[in-house]
Amino acid sequence: MNLAGLALRNLKRRPVRTGLTVLGIGLAVGSALALISLSHSIKDSARAGVDEMGDDLVVMQKGASDIFGGFIADESVERVAAVPGVTRAAGELFMFAPAGGNRSVLTLGWPDGSYLWNKVPLREGRVPTAGERGVAVLGEGAAAALGKKRDDTVEILGKTFTVIGIANYTTVINRGLALLPLADLQAASMRPKQVTMIHVNAEHAKAGDIARVKDAIEGLGNLTASTANDMLSKDRNFAVLDAISLAISIIAIAIGAIYVLNALIMATQERTREIGIFAAIGWSRGRIMASIVVEGLLLYVVGCILGLGFSALAALALPYIPTIGDLVSFRPSTVLIALTLAAALALCSVGSLVPAWRAVRMSPAAALRRL
Amino acid sequence: MVRGGMAEAGTAHSQAAESADGDTLIALRGVSRHYDRGAIAALTDIDLDIAAGDCVAIVGASGSGKSSLVNMLCGIDSPDSGTVLWRGQPVRGQRRWSDLRRLAIGIVFQEFNLIPTLTAIENVELALFGNGLSATRRLARAAVMLDRVGLEPRSHNLVTTLSGGERQRVAIARALVNQPSLLLADEPTGSLDSANASAVADLLFKLRAELGMTTVLVTHDETLAGRCARRIRIKDGRIVEDSARLAVAPSVVAEQASP
Numbered sequence: 001m002n003l004a005g006l007a008l009r010n011l012k013r014r015p016v017r018t019g020l021t022v023l024g025i026g027l028a029v030g031s032a033l034a035l036i037s038l039s040h041s042i043k044d045s046a047r048a049g050v051d052e053m054g055d056d057l058v059v060m061q062k063g064a065s066d067i068f069g070g071f072i073a074d075e076s077v078e079r080v081a082a083v084p085g086v087t088r089a090a091g092e093l094f095m096f097a098p099a100g101g102n103r104s105v106l107t108l109g110w111p112d113g114s115y116l117w118n119k120v121p122l123r124e125g126r127v128p129t130a131g132e133r134g135v136a137v138l139g140e141g142a143a144a145a146l147g148k149k150r151d152d153t154v155e156i157l158g159k160t161f162t163v164i165g166i167a168n169y170t171t172v173i174n175r176g177l178a179l180l181p182l183a184d185l186q187a188a189s190m191r192p193k194q195v196t197m198i199h200v201n202a203e204h205a206k207a208g209d210i211a212r213v214k215d216a217i218e219g220l221g222n223l224t225a226s227t228a229n230d231m232l233s234k235d236r237n238f239a240v241l242d243a244i245s246l247a248i249s250i251i252a253i254a255i256g257a258i259y260v261l262n263a264l265i266m267a268t269q270e271r272t273r274e275i276g277i278f279a280a281i282g283w284s285r286g287r288i289m290a291s292i293v294v295e296g297l298l299l300y301v302v303g304c305i306l307g308l309g310f311s312a313l314a315a316l317a318l319p320y321i322p323t324i325g326d327l328v329s330f331r332p333s334t335v336l337i338a339l340t341l342a343a344a345l346a347l348c349s350v351g352s353l354v355p356a357w358r359a360v361r362m363s364p365a366a367a368l369r370r371l
Numbered sequence: 372m373v374r375g376g377m378a379e380a381g382t383a384h385s386q387a388a389e390s391a392d393g394d395t396l397i398a399l400r401g402v403s404r405h406y407d408r409g410a411i412a413a414l415t416d417i418d419l420d421i422a423a424g425d426c427v428a429i430v431g432a433s434g435s436g437k438s439s440l441v442n443m444l445c446g447i448d449s450p451d452s453g454t455v456l457w458r459g460q461p462v463r464g465q466r467r468w469s470d471l472r473r474l475a476i477g478i479v480f481q482e483f484n485l486i487p488t489l490t491a492i493e494n495v496e497l498a499l500f501g502n503g504l505s506a507t508r509r510l511a512r513a514a515v516m517l518d519r520v521g522l523e524p525r526s527h528n529l530v531t532t533l534s535g536g537e538r539q540r541v542a543i544a545r546a547l548v549n550q551p552s553l554l555l556a557d558e559p560t561g562s563l564d565s566a567n568a569s570a571v572a573d574l575l576f577k578l579r580a581e582l583g584m585t586t587v588l589v590t591h592d593e594t595l596a597g598r599c600a601r602r603i604r605i606k607d608g609r610i611v612e613d614s615a616r617l618a619v620a621p622s623v624v625a626e627q628a629s630p
Contacts, residue, residue, distance in 0.1 A: 277485075
């Protein structure tokens, strides 16, 4: 028997206490991971969605406070397309649009014949032909959420559209899209000859190409061009989301910390008498502390495995929850997992060491009197 | 040679401060211990010398300070004032006390104080941690000791499945597995029925005879105390009778015993 063996025996022979402690650590790790991941997921989903479109730059109205707040005249698209270095440009109008019942769907309007239509990853059906009206392509998530399939009709902004295709985008934001001909969406939303954003692909054979194109576009006046990441970083809505994310993260970490500390402090305090016995048979303070920390680390390892399992289950279950699954994805990053586990390790060490230190400082006689 | 001093002797400890006779294993000099911020005096100005090889019974009523005295002798509690000497040297600091308890002092408690989640042999093995032995050698020594207390067949049983008498045998094995110079037994039969108490007492004295360690036995039981060569009676935290001192200086004791 060594210290790890002793700790393992202690844990195995107190299954209820061990189970509850591990559950506490697991819930702490799992909930911290889930809450922090969820708090970042909307922005991450939006960023992934824009990335999936394959833009080099996105152009918006200068001074627009958020991605929904700016409007650009149709004709600006042609001026942007004519900028040297721009290989192609396409205007897009987008908004959250009511789609029957209480549901809103992120709806995009694309021009007839735009290259954007050619990039739609169709699972079935087709995209609109030039000049075709009253038709829509739904992302798989939107189709599932609305209960629509190909050839069904869907009501968006009070107008009826026939579903002619289902797209299987990979990002959760794009899976929840409804794609309409730009003219239909402009008419239905009473925003004729307006787009919200211009997608731009540019030459970037040499370093600095993109920057030159960006400067040239902004030189057209009243426009701002940026990468998708920059655009989202400057967006007011996402700034608010960032603040909320930070607040949720702090709360999640605090709750997790309290869970872990409580579980380990209770588990160690319960062992005060045992600590007195160890001291009475001549164990040094260092050895006693080591035995407690080893036990804390074993609980940490099992608790973290459980916590990762909880978060994996949450990640699997989330897409099936109505109104949540089609808006946010839940994929904790490796960095987030590593940081959460490191924080849990620090907390488990503190949660073991503090009560152990208090216990070994107590005289063994006093510790032995504890029930 | 005066090996025991009565508290009433007043400043006797100051004359012998921080010194002890050559064959003294452990000694207390002016040791006092109070609880509840001084409200309860558990021990008051105790001077005591215990020679190597002695068998000392400490007797007295409940709450007289017997256990507090034993706690001082093994360092699991610290005096508010006074000094404990081990082989003539003051013992200072928990590290030194831990070393002594690991290598030279074995303790048997009334309440056994075994780790309930471990087997008998694992409980005995615990006392060998930190002695530089491999796990195999620790287990072998623990098994030999359990054999000596007659528990080898039950060595792999959880201690919670053992009877009170068996648990105390495990505790005795744990206390003796390091072959200590000093065995402290605090009411070792106090939690046992009479048959088990008698068997455990016999075992303790048999092992003492075999191993020859100094033994301090705290007990209510006058018969059990009678098996020790020296008897110390303690009352209200003070030594009021010490048979060793009585043998050496009866006139002093008789004088101090008078009101």
